Amino acid sequence: MKIAYARVSSTGQNEAAQVDILNRQGAEEIFIEKASGTSRNGRPKLAEAIKFARKGDLLMVTRLDRLARSVSDLHAIAKELQAKGVDLVVTEQNIDTTTPTGRLMFNMLGAIAEFETDLRKERQLEGIAKAKAEGRYKGRPVTVDGDAIRAALAAGDKPSAVAKRFNVARSTVYRVMAEAA
Numbered sequence: 001m002k003i004a005y006a007r008v009s010s011t012g013q014n015e016a017a018q019v020d021i022l023n024r025q026g027a028e029e030i031f032i033e034k035a036s037g038t039s040r041n042g043r044p045k046l047a048e049a050i051k052f053a054r055k056g057d058l059l060m061v062t063r064l065d066r067l068a069r070s071v072s073d074l075h076a077i078a079k080e081l082q083a084k085g086v087d088l089v090v091t092e093q094n095i096d097t098t099t100p101t102g103r104l105m106f107n108m109l110g111a112i113a114e115f116e117t118d119l120r121k122e123r124q125l126e127g128i129a130k131a132k133a134e135g136r137y138k139g140r141p142v143t144v145d146g147d148a149i150r151a152a153l154a155a156g157d158k159p160s161a162v163a164k165r166f167n168v169a170r171s172t173v174y175r176v177m178a179e180a181a
Helices: 016-024 043-052 071-084 098-135 148-152 159-166 170-180
Strands: 001-009 029-034 057-063 087-090
Touching: 001 016, 001 043, 016 029, 029 043, 043 071, 071 087, 071 098, 087 098, 148 159, 148 170, 159 170
Parallel strands: 001 029, 001 057, 057 087
Antiparallel strands: none
8 A cells, every 4th residue: 555644834835746747656545644854753643644554554754854853763663564574755856765775865865955054053042142142032932821821810819710810831831939048
């Protein structure tokens, strides 16, 4: 069976182009996910696709970076599929892990995908540092009114009630309490 996995990083992106390519390649079951590819964590559709695959099946993705962006995750996924007897094909990069050339390309492009992710993080950190130096970076906006929480606690409200009223975690209430002490 031809199983496919399509992933986009955010809800603002559209997976239609990937799905179209996978359908043209004969995908019989497609698992679609909107999540970051920097880690396997938080990607239930990927886990579901791997679990769904059986010996003799083929897992297809359009590009290697749709599967994962770290070499270690790519290798872990490939080993898991191999142990199940499932082949991996990357349609747009002509990678077929059943061949020596395909495995070579898999490893090379995986390393490049990880390198790109590292460069992107580095550029982002440089941009934040520059903005901070110029006084333009204010950090994450404050979403909790500590004074209001302290006032509610001073009025005798229990931390769990305060957390519910302000729609924050109890740990946030306790952190505000500790800051006041």
